[in-house]
Structure formats: structure tokens, C-alpha cells
Amino acid sequence: MLENRGLAGKLPEELSYLSSLKVLELAQNKLTGQIPPELGSLNNLEVLSLADNFFDSTIPANVFGLASVESLNLSNNKFTGQIPSFRSINLNTKELDVSSNLLTGNFPTALNLFTNLGKELTERKQTLS
Amino acid sequence: MFLAFAILTFWYTNGKSFSRSGEESTLYESRLSSISSLESLRDESKPQNQALDWIVNRDPLHLSFSNPSVQIRYVMTLFVMSTFPPLETENYLLMYGDMDVCDWTGVSCGSDGLIHEISLGKYQLKSSNIL
Numbered sequence: 001m002l003e004n005r006g007l008a009g010k011l012p013e014e015l016s017y018l019s020s021l022k023v024l025e026l027a028q029n030k031l032t033g034q035i036p037p038e039l040g041s042l043n044n045l046e047v048l049s050l051a052d053n054f055f056d057s058t059i060p061a062n063v064f065g066l067a068s069v070e071s072l073n074l075s076n077n078k079f080t081g082q083i084p085s086f087r088s089i090n091l092n093t094k095e096l097d098v099s100s101n102l103l104t105g106n107f108p109t110a111l112n113l114f115t116n117l118g119k120e121l122t123e124r125k126q127t128l129s
Numbered sequence: 130m131f132l133a134f135a136i137l138t139f140w141y142t143n144g145k146s147f148s149r150s151g152e153e154s155t156l157y158e159s160r161l162s163s164i165s166s167l168e169s170l171r172d173e174s175k176p177q178n179q180a181l182d183w184i185v186n187r188d189p190l191h192l193s194f195s196n197p198s199v200q201i202r203y204v205m206t207l208f209v210m211s212t213f214p215p216l217e218t219e220n221y222l223l224m225y226g227d228m229d230v231c232d233w234t235g236v237s238c239g240s241d242g243l244i245h246e247i248s249l250g251k252y253q254l255k256s257s258n259i260l
Binding site: 006007008010011014015018021022023024026027028029031049 | 201208241245250
């Protein structure tokens with residue numbers, strides 16, 4: 001029982017009802033399944049951290065385009081599919097980390113235009129294949 | 130005699146279960162059907178049904194179906210029931226069930242009274258501390 005720590009299971013899509021949500025920080029747990037695409041409607045969400053869990057499936061495209069997002073950390077999960085395209089990413093994003101997943105494709109070179117983002121992404125390219 | 134009455138009152142208001150009539154339950158169900166599907170609210174194997182049941186019959190705050198807070202409280206209860214192991218869910222709701230969701234651990238609200246933050250990263254489940 002002592003080892004039974006951390007949140008597990010799937011995120012309910014109903015979280016999208018909390019439209020005032022600015023921060024959703026659930027890193028380092030044992031959450032599984034896909035990110036509910038409904039979360040893409042959280043227009044006030046600034047920080048989404050789901051790093052170090054067991055999420056899988058593709059990352060819903062609208063998650064990268066979240067209207068107010070500044071920090072998006074989805075690293076170290078089991079996400080599959082393509083690395084997001086330049087057009088799908090909100091230009092106000094300051095921090096984007098999708099490393100240590102099962103994503104394929106190349107980082108769009110245009111991402112280097114993101115002043116706060118380019119360096120971090122370039123450094124992490126190597127960890128993606 | 131007075132003591133017996135007091136004990137009964139205490140039992141009535143603090144008892145785990147506060148069963149409402151089927152008609153009343155339907156009012157909650159209808160209110161929450163704007164958030165979750167009726168199918169999930171009625172399926173006893175789903176956390177949506179369990180969260181509805183908690184709000185209707187077990188929530189120490191006994192919120193009326195028309196209370197504006199009932200929907201947000203339902204969503205947070207559903208979140209807990211979906212992601213916490215069953216024993217932890219019981220413990221968490223025992224600890225925080227008599228509080229507004231803004232005071233639940235891991236939840237922060239703005240001055241508007243709405244939930245601004247859910248932070249349960251690296252969450253250490255507390256069962257060993259409570260029991």
C-alpha cells in the first residue's frame with residue numbers, strides 16, 4: 001500500500017467544463033490513456049504539465065493551439081504520431097517540451113523563430129527520432 | 130431524552146448517507162447532463178455515476194441541484210474518482226468533502242471563486258497518514 005502512490009487512470013473530458021482553469025499540473029503520476037481533445041477548449045489555460053506519466057495515443061492537435069498557453073510540457077510519456085507542425089503551435093508559447101515520447105518526424109525549422117523556445121527545442125531534437 | 134434527541138440529530142446530519150428521493154435525483158441528473166452524457170451518469174460502472182451519487186446522497190454540503198456551485202463540485206469529484214484509487218478517493222472525500230472545492234488540497238481558486246489551478250503533480254497519496 002505504501003508503494004501505491006500517484007494518480008492513475010484517465011483524465012475525464014469533463015475537465016473542459018472548468019473554463020477558468022489557468023494551471024493544470026499533474027506531472028509525475030501514473031495517468032494513462034489519451035489527453036481528452038475537449039481540453040483544447042480551455043481558453044484560459046496557461047500551463048499544462050502532464051510530464052512523466054503514461055499517456056498514449058496521439059496528442060490532440062488543438063492542445064498545441066490552446067489560446068492562452070505559455071508552457072506545455074508533455075515529455076516522458078508514450079505519445080505517438082507526428083511532431084506538431086509549425087502552424088498548429090500557438091505563437092505565444094514560451095516553453096514546449098515533447099521529448100521522450102514515441103513521436104516521429106522533424107521539428108519544423110521555423111520554430112527557431114520563437115525567441116524563448118528555439119534553443120530548448122534544438123537541444124532536444126536529438127532525443128526524438 | 131434531550132441527549133437522545135441530540136444524538137439522533139447528530140447522526141442525521143453527519144451520517145454518511147443522505148438519500149434523496151428518485152425525483153430529486155433526476156433534477157441533479159438533468160442539471161449535470163450539460164457536462165456528462167446521460168448514459169455515463171446512469172451507468173453504475175462509470176465514475177460519472179459515482180460522482181453524481183456522491184453529490185446527490187453523500188456530499189456533506191448537501192448542495193441543492195440549483196446551487197451554482199454544484200456543477201464545478203461535480204467535475205472535481207469526478208476528477209478525483211477517475212484518477213484516485215478507490216480507497217484514496219474515500220479518504221480524500223472524507224477529509225475535504227465538508228469544504229468548498231476551493232479548499233480541497235491541490236485546488237486553487239481566483240477571487241472570482243472559480244477554479245484557476247489544479248496542481249497534483251507528484252501527488253503523494255495520503256492513505257498511510259490518515260489510517
